[in-house]
Amino acid sequence: MVLMQFQIHSKILQMETDVWALIPGTKPAPRRPNGQNQERTGPEENQEETWKVLWLLHGGVGDHTFWLRHTPIESIAESYGNLAVILPDAYGSSCVDTVSGARFGTYLSQELPGILRRILPKLSDKREDNWVSGFSNGGYGSLYLGFTFPESYGAVGAFGAGDKADADFTNIEAEKERLFGKGDLHSSPYCASQLVKDLGKSDRPKPILCHGCGSEDPWRDMNEIVRDAILSVPGDPYHYEFRIWEGLGHSSACCEAAIRYFIQKMMEQ
Amino acid sequence: MNWIQVQTFAEGPHTYVGIEVFLPQTVEAGKRYPLLMLLHDHGEDRTQWMRQARLERYAEKAGMALALIDGNQSCFVNSVTGYAWGDYLVQELPEKLSGWFPISREAKDRWVMGVGTGGYGALMAAQNAPDAFAGAAAVNPVLDVACLYGTDYEPKPEYLFGEKEALVSQGYALSPSFQIPVRLYCDANHEEKAKQWAQNGAQITVEAVDAENLLEEAFQKYVEGGIQV
Numbered sequence: 001m002v003l004m005q006f007q008i009h010s011k012i013l014q015m016e017t018d019v020w021a022l023i024p025g026t027k028p029a030p031r032r033p034n035g036q037n038q039e040r041t042g043p044e045e046n047q048e049e050t051w052k053v054l055w056l057l058h059g060g061v062g063d064h065t066f067w068l069r070h071t072p073i074e075s076i077a078e079s080y081g082n083l084a085v086i087l088p089d090a091y092g093s094s095c096v097d098t099v100s101g102a103r104f105g106t107y108l109s110q111e112l113p114g115i116l117r118r119i120l121p122k123l124s125d126k127r128e129d130n131w132v133s134g135f136s137n138g139g140y141g142s143l144y145l146g147f148t149f150p151e152s153y154g155a156v157g158a159f160g161a162g163d164k165a166d167a168d169f170t171n172i173e174a175e176k177e178r179l180f181g182k183g184d185l186h187s188s189p190y191c192a193s194q195l196v197k198d199l200g201k202s203d204r205p206k207p208i209l210c211h212g213c214g215s216e217d218p219w220r221d222m223n224e225i226v227r228d229a230i231l232s233v234p235g236d237p238y239h240y241e242f243r244i245w246e247g248l249g250h251s252s253a254c255c256e257a258a259i260r261y262f263i264q265k266m267m268e269q
Numbered sequence: 270m271n272w273i274q275v276q277t278f279a280e281g282p283h284t285y286v287g288i289e290v291f292l293p294q295t296v297e298a299g300k301r302y303p304l305l306m307l308l309h310d311h312g313e314d315r316t317q318w319m320r321q322a323r324l325e326r327y328a329e330k331a332g333m334a335l336a337l338i339d340g341n342q343s344c345f346v347n348s349v350t351g352y353a354w355g356d357y358l359v360q361e362l363p364e365k366l367s368g369w370f371p372i373s374r375e376a377k378d379r380w381v382m383g384v385g386t387g388g389y390g391a392l393m394a395a396q397n398a399p400d401a402f403a404g405a406a407a408v409n410p411v412l413d414v415a416c417l418y419g420t421d422y423e424p425k426p427e428y429l430f431g432e433k434e435a436l437v438s439q440g441y442a443l444s445p446s447f448q449i450p451v452r453l454y455c456d457a458n459h460e461e462k463a464k465q466w467a468q469n470g471a472q473i474t475v476e477a478v479d480a481e482n483l484l485e486e487a488f489q490k491y492v493e494g495g496i497q498v
Contacts, residue, residue, distance in 0.1 A: 002369070005274040009294065023369065028278045028285075047368070118296040119271060121371055 001025050001078050003068075008115055012107040019112065020064050020087040022074055023120065024051060050124040051084040054263065055108070055153075057095055057134030057141045059160075064089035067259070070252040076260050080267045084123055088112060092175070094164060095134075095141025096190055099181040108141075109149035126154075127205060131266055133157030135255045140164055140192060143226070146207045147195035155208040156238075157262035160250050162222025163229075165191035193229030200233035209238035210262050214248030241265075270294055270325045277365065281357030282343065288362070289315055289337040292370065293329055301373040302334040304366060305496065306358070308345050308383030308390050311422070315339045317384070322485035327492045334372050338362060342424055344414070345383065345390025349431040349439065358390065359398040380496055382406040384484060389414060392443050392451065399448035406452040406495060408478070408487045409459045412443055412466050445470025452495050454487035456480035 002025035009016050054077070058066035064087045067073045077083050093104035113130070117123045124130065132142045132153045139161025146156035165185035169176040176182075180190045187194075199206065209230065213223045227242045243261065248254040275288040292302065305328070309317040315337040318324060328335050343354035358381070367374045379402050383391035388410025395405035411417070417426040418433040426433070430441045445467045453475045455463045460477050467473045478486040 002275060002277040004276075004369075007272040009271075026278050026280060028283075031283050115271075115296075118298050118371065119273070119292060120369060122369070 001074050003074075006116075006119070008112065010107050010111060010115075012103050012111045018064050018089045019116070020068065021116070021120070022068075022077055022085040022087075023122075024082055024084065027078070049082060049122060050129070051082050051122050052129040052267070053113075053123050053131070054083060054085045054266075055113075055130065055132045055145075056085055056087055056259070057090060057108075057132070057138030057145075058087070059134070059136035059138050060092060060094070062138070063091070067255070071256040071259060073259065076256075076263055080263065083263070083267065084120070086112075086116065090138070090141060092179075094137050094144070094179060096144050096179060098179045100178045105145060105148060109145050109152045113152065127151060128154035131155040131157065131262075133259065133262055134159070134161075135258065136160045136250065143192040144190065144195065146209070147192065147199050148189070150199055150205045150207055153207045154205075155210070155266055157210045157258070157266075158226075159211070159258035159262075160213045160217055160219070160223070160254060161192075161211065161226065162219050163192040163226050165193065166222050166225050193226055196226075196230050196238075197233055200235070200237055206237040208266075209240045210243070210265060211241070212243035212245065212258060214245045214250065214254040214257075216247065216249040217254070218250060220244075270329050271296065273370075275369075279357050279361060281347075281353035281355075281361050282341070283352065284341075286339045286357075287315055288339070288366075289319060289335075290366070290370065291325065291328060291335040293332055293334075296371060299371075301367075301371050301378075302332065303378035303380075303496075304334045304336060304363065304372050305380045305382060305492070306336045306338060306362070308338065308340060308358075308381065308387030310383075310385030310387050311342065311344075313385075313387075318484060318488070321483075322488050324488060327489050331492050331496070333492070333496075334366075334370065336362070336366055340387060340390060342429075343390075344386040344393075344411075344429060346393050346429070346441065348429045350428055355390075355393065355397065359394050359401045363401070376401050377403050380404050380406070380491075382408070382488070382491055383410070384408040384487075386411050386414075388453075389443070392447075393441075395447050395449055395451050396443060397440075402449055403497070404450040404452070404495065405447075406454065406487070406491045408454045408483060409456060410453060410463075412463070414441055445473050447472040450474075450495070452476060452491060454478045454483075454490060456483060 001022045004021045006019040097103040097105040134142045139158040143158045271292040273290040307318040347355040381391045388407030451473045
């Protein structure tokens with residue numbers, strides 16, 4: 001694949017920010033003898049092709065480089081041929097429109113796709129071709145984005161993902177206030193379980209939802225609280241699937257297993 | 270401008286290459302932008318132009334795309350040893366860029382400009398592939414690679430161009446007569462020699478630039494006066 005590193009100016013965030021992308025490209029082939037050129041077979045020559053898009057979010061202490069450095073995401077994505085993986089930097093925002101005014105949710109779901117589709121016209125703009133996924137804070141972020149902005153995404157892959165409304169913010173109260181505000185978050189726009197229930201009652205589009213964590217994840221119980229909330233939505237509008245990866249914790253190994261599963265599930269639909 | 274660092278496999282030289290791409294800050298949906306490719310000198314890499322000249326202030330105003338490309342130590346021509354950097358420059362790379370980005374697919378919207386050995390590469394591209402470009406420019410170019418033989422230049426020119434006596438027959442010699450407009454931008458040390466070389470040529474002009482501000486002045490002159498966007 002081709003690795004692209006973007007410096008993007010975000011009017012929403014009022015800053016310059018990094019975005020990395022893996023896009024389909026010519027695979028290296030064995031060199032022919034005598035330096036003969038290979039045949040040109042790369043996807044660059046196909047003018048009509050469009051790419052499905054995986055918006056992949058890092059965790060709480062990560063950045064846009066996380067998935068490339070800690071998982072074989074390129075090898076996984078490459079085998080499907082027409083998938084682009086977009087790796088934005090969400091800093092420590094949990095990908096939400098924060099109460100302090102840093103609107104990462106709007107940037108990630110609205111502004112960035114608009115900018116990148118103009119720079120890379122082969123990125124599909126169809127809702128069903130755009131999937132948001134992440135692990136840990138990025139898993140929560142994918143729930144928040146998918147169920148706050150469901151017109152933008154056809155699927156959500158939320159892994160190692162609990163709900164910020166259930167989280168323990170002891171010793172990081174200031175961060176909680178900066179991102180989500182004071183008080184109980186269960187009645188706030190940041191409650192993932194509530195977002196999932198509310199969307200179920202609306203006539204807005206419903207993303208496919210794949211969710212799960214490692215069996216040894218220390219926050220497995222928080223994943224299961226969200227699971228139960230999703231299962232309470234009548235009619236299974238999200239074609240919901242919950243998975244446990246046996247023997248894995250809150251780790252890069254679980255990131256790899258989960259994203260491998262999610263990409264395969266979506267590409268083979 | 271939008272700055273995009275690209276790492277991709279290139280079939281011509283059969284290696285991974287870096288490309289620095291600049292697109293206007295506001296990319297209009299549906300529009301395809303003209304492209305200027307910039308070639309570095311010996312001992313440099315693709316970042317030379319962006320480190321030594323403020324490219325964005327002129328390219329943004331002109332509404333064009335830039336691609337700063339690696340040639341490693343190839344002088345951007347196909348080597349006798351089988352590394353097709355020349356094919357990469359004139360065909361593969363423009364196709365890739367137009368395949369990824371909203372960049373024009375037409376030769377009338379495509380220019381190439383280089384410095385030193387990259388200037389030689391730009392002139393070779395103009396000489397060998399006039400159908401692929403609207404024009405070319407070279408800053409203090411190496412006009413005859415024969416001058417590299419027998420010096421401390423490495424890798425040895427024999428491995429790029431073959432024997433010195435065969436430069437003409439192998440197609441590595443430049444002639445000053447071009448089928449597309451070519452501009453040479455030269456400082457005081459290179460101007461006289463370039464004018465002598467160009468005097469009986471075709472479609473070629475020589476302009477003086479200040480050695481202290483070499484790349485930026487040449488770039489500005491070419492973008493504002495040499496290129497018809």
